[in-house]
Amino acid sequence: MKKNKGEKMNTGHSGKTINVVIAGVGGQGSITSGQIAARAAMLHGTEVAMSEVHGMAQRGGSVMSTVRYGSNQSPVIPMGEADFLLGFESLEALRYSPYLRSSGVAIVSDQRIIPTIEALKKATYPTNIFAELKIQTKSAIFLPALEIAAEIGNPRLIGSVLLGAFSAFMDFSASIWKQAITDIVPHATIERNLQAFRAGYEFTIDADVLSAEKPVTVNDSVFITA
Amino acid sequence: MSCRALLLILDVDNMSATGKKGFQPTFNQTKKGSDRLDEAFPSTNSPRLLSGNEAIARAAWEAGVHVACGYPGTPSTEILETLSQYRQVKCEWSTNEKVAMEIAIGASFAGARTLVTMKHVGLNVAADPFFSAAYTGVNGGLVIISADDPGMHSSQNEQDNRLLAAAARIPILEPSSSQEARDFVIAAFDISEKFDLPVLVRTTTRIAHGKTSVKTAGRANIPLRRYQKQPSKNILLPSVSQRKHKRIETVQMPLLKQQAVRWIQTFEGDSNLAFVTSGASFNYVREAFPDASVMKLGMTYPLPEPEILAFAKGRKRLIAVEELEPFLQQEIAALGIDIEGKNLLPRYGELSVDIIRDSVVPGARPKAVPSTNSLPLPPRPPVMCAGCSHRGTFYPLKQLNAIVAGDVGCYTLGALAPLEAIDCSINMGASISMAHGMEKVLDESESKRLVAVIGDSTFFHSGITALIDVIYNDAHTTTIILDNHTSAMTGHQPHPGSGVSINGDVAKKVDIEALCRSLGVASVRRSNPYDLIGTFKIIDEELHRDGASVIIADAPCTLKAKQRFGEPLILETQQCTKCFACTRIGCPAIELEERQLRINPLLCVACGHCSQVCSNCNTGLDIPLILELMHQKRYREAFSVILQESPFPAISARVCPHPCEKEVNALGQLQGKNRAKRYPELLKEFPQSENPNSISIHAIERFLGDYGIVNIAGEEFAPAHVRRGSVAIVGSGPAGLSAAWHLRRNGFQVTVFDSNEKPGGMLRYGIPEFRLPRDILDAEIERLFSIGIKFLCGKVLGNDLQLEELKVQFDAVILAIGETSPKEIALQGARNIEEGLSDGLAFLHRYNSGDAVPISGSVAIIGGGNTAMDCARCARRLGAKATIYYRRGKKDMHAYSSEIEKASREGVEFKFWSTPTRLLSKDAAVSGLVMAKTRPGTLRQLFEISTEEFTIQVGHVIIAIGEQADLDLLTDLGVANKHGMDVNFMGATPDSGVFGCGDAAFCHGTVTQAIATGKRAAESVKTFLQENNVLNAPMPDKE
Incomplete structure (x- = not known):
């Protein structure tokens, strides 16, 4: 059951770009998700640009990549102009939240990855990330992506869970997403990635995120749309 | 908005497929299976998403490159990684960029189209051949990729290699997208061969790693050029070079300039605001000012002068937008054109849409930018991986x-x-x-x-x-x-x-x-x-x-x-002494949550570094190193190793319960066995009394502590330089003194305040002399005086000292005020030694101060901790009959077993499973105690009180059931939480500049644990002073 179809992001036909910032911790697989999101656009016939991070950004560091629908030039997204923030980890979502427009949507895994002890000497891990994100944007969705992924069989599936949630806002067809996932992920993991994708999508749709006006609690996750 | 491409020559067909000038490739029908990549992505008109680096690799293959080499360097690495998958190209990683450049020159001489890749600083290594390569020119086309890294995502500097190429007289192409990266590289081979010059293609991180869609074609059939011996071309003797340089300046460069016009793309818009730009900056300019006039230069050296002059004519503002150096700006200004650029835009770092918008028309930001986070966020920099051998x-x-x-x-x-x-x-x-x-x-x-x-x-x-x-x-x-x-x-x-x-x-x-x-x-x-x-x-x-x-x-x-040495290690939290020694290796798998360290099983590869560092020591002493130095009889150095953590080895050795002597440490290493095996002679000299198969660490610590008192002057540990930054420490117990020691050793100016007459806190007024001889205590505290710590005794916080005043007078304040409030017990009666009822600590304070203590006859001591043992043993020394009453069983007592044994040996009696309910008195003095029997509890209750009571006759009752932080005082100071002081694991309170350590901050611990918390608070203060720039302020004339 797709809701609020009229509010969905119309990709690539309005002449305007749709900007997606993906934030996470190195090693979480955020770049793969960016590739899937970009691949979907290619299959759909929409122009797309994306950026990746290489080099020093090895495992464990803060990682940000971007996907830009409707552009074939620069993947770099200016501050305050992202329409979506896909947060693989709560703190990293908060770190890159200044990229979001006030009308943007944050889709954030509630997972917490504690930074190193040296980092914690400088500042503590914030406890009120959800409230902070809520202030900065129209819609903030926290979902237990890690829990869902683990249930399906592998914590590394969180990217597909988040993409499934993201897909609820986009007008790419299910078959495009399916093809995009099939094209990008390792062959042996296609089925589970599709399952994770579906779970993320259904979670978002069932929770009525798109039309909810008040915070509702579903399976320990809070959804708010202002 | 009018957006018109005046001169768009760079379409794919023109440049690569049916190019008119010189470059006339035909497509060979590659055999199926000969090329892995092309099989995966067959050449069709449907675009594919490629990074700039992938597009360059693809272009090299399409352009018929035969040889490619380079040295890995971000952001250039993926070019050769991708190209090496095309088997028709001879690829190699060379030992360095100079070697690669020379290989490329050789391959070009021999007749092959050749690609050489490197990051910007790599071109410095290759500068020697690079600066002469224009003189010889090429046979097969030679293209050099320089991947610059403005913003230093992964580099030691940021340099603009357009300057190097111009100085070397080598033409420069700057693509703005992956499509252009492909097209330009293909065209670069054309230029190289036509003009007999190497060509440099300059990318930047955003172009190299950004992915945009690219239309590709097949591999052109470019035969190898014939090799010819050409001494007058390829041997750079002065006579040859003189001629060649003249030819570059008088023939090749003018010809190149003429064709540079092909690389211009112009967008005519607002005639009053015009930009000249190239590379990634072009994208930002178009996005920041979509209505402005823009001249995009694909070839940025040499420049098409007449076209630039024409474009500049009549502009109100002409601005060069480029990353790093004002390369275009200076070249254009030299034509006599009025042009802005680095007067507006930074000469460092990457540019962005935001920077360009704000710099060109300050204050005219089209959109409100949301406020940035107000919270300070912990950083997450890259770290060495868990298990990294480095x-x-x-x-x-x-x-x-x-x-x-x-x-x-x-x-x-x-x-x-x-x-x-x-x-x-x-x-x-x-x-x-x-x-x-x-x-x-x-x-x-x-x-x-x-x-x-x-x-x-x-x-x-x-x-x-x-x-x-x-x-x-x-x-x-x-x-x-x-x-x-x-x-x-x-x-x-x-x-x-x-x-x-x-x-x-x-x-x-x-x-x-x-x-x-x-x-x-x-x-x-x-x-x-x-x-x-x-x-x-x-x-x-x-x-x-x-x-x-x-x-x-x-x-x-x-x-x-993908190495795993075994199952992920587990940190036994029960056994962890919270000394944080394991965190000294900086492994990201060691995490901290709720003040408890744990090993993240997803990251840990069981390399064993942490388990070798864990000594299960309360103070976090580097015991493996101390043992090694002891083994080599380097006592002075071993002593110094202890003093890096604690100023009190002789004291600790006497009062610490030495958990370091456990056979297995908190991370599962068989430390006892390993130590004995490695150092048999130390085992012989320092065996544990209860377990002669293990080395006694506390005996070694005691040896070194006593050695240090006798042989090493405290002044040796004074800081070499005194630095800015003054710190007040309230409380001179082991935690406060430890903090003072570490701060002073870092050169800070430290003043310690204490309410007692002499410094030492619990060491002096809590622990009796028979456990800690006063000459040892004095000698080790003397060490703190001798490194320049100031002491002001007899000052009571709240009376003589006010926190607010200390905060003004000092750059930072550490509260090391201990747990001073006796725990509540359901026993009515005023605490007064003269009348027969006292608290353990007050009793010990009086005894340890040397004042007369009016106690005789029978004394009941309530409690099972070390304080209770000390009280009982002091009472025995005062000639009293001492009995310890404990609400639970013998094995439940918190006191060290050695202390219980000593008390017992000195005639102290023990009664278990009973607790006092009522005090009996006669003539305003204690005469007895009504006790209730207790029994083991069920579920979460440690014990239950029964209704069965009995009475004992005693003249004095000492309540030694423990202490807690003075919550009223902490609340007044504004740093209280439910249990004590509100601190993070490093001892920082929410009140900026105020820190805590010891029992008040971290609840009841041992002397040695207090020393460890003092060290952490000192570290925290150091970071605080650094971040607040206190250290950079000028030094006062006098300390």
């Missing part, structure tokens, strides 16, 4: 306090906290030569600590020549080669020592050890970086050796080898 070399280097000349690779991260084991790092291969230079200048005590640390790939790149210099010039430098068998940092490219080629084929392997031996290195040894103390010994020995030596730290990259 950690096993840097930790011993830190133990040795080595002066380390570092190099460029993953291991440069060894410079970061907590290892902080690198002194300098500049460029590839510099470590050995820098160390050699330092050795010439440093005094002997310093040069004996001098080490060069270099990675294997970097050693091959440019370390070898420096090592030869060291040998030739008879230097003594110790070089450590961190050999992880790969170029890890750029993503695991093979190198001459890997035994694998760029294609994954088996390759010849250069043996580093044999190479070093053949150079004449006096000593070449291998170390196992997973054996910390073994590595320490090897480095230590080599530092003391005359003559140059090389240590090869030999272990594969854990990340590449």
